[in-house]
Amino acid sequence: MPSEAPPRTEQPARSADVYYSNCAAAxxxxxxxxxxxxxxxxxxxxxxxxxxxCE
Structure with a gap:
């Protein structure tokens, strides 16, 4: 019987993980x-x- 994958925990995005090339993209x-x-x-x-x- 295959083992189940452990549940994923959502981690908040870090500022360095999110990049917008310009305000239009944001x-x-x-x-x-x-x-x-x-x-x-x-x-x-x-x-x-x-x-x-980008206000």
Whole structure:
């Protein structure tokens, strides 16, 4: 009898694991606006450097 695979646990995405090439891509994914410290945020998308990108 085959053994069952252990249940998968969902892990929160790390900021480095999520990348949007531009704000249009973030909006298309339904992720905008992106907040500092959250997955997908990077300073290159935050035009006024206040911690919120693609607003």
């Amino acid at each position: 909006r298309a994914a339904g992720a905008a606006p992106l907040h500092s410290g959250k997955p997908g945020y990077r300073s290159g998308l935050d035009r006024d450097n206040h911690g919120v990108a």
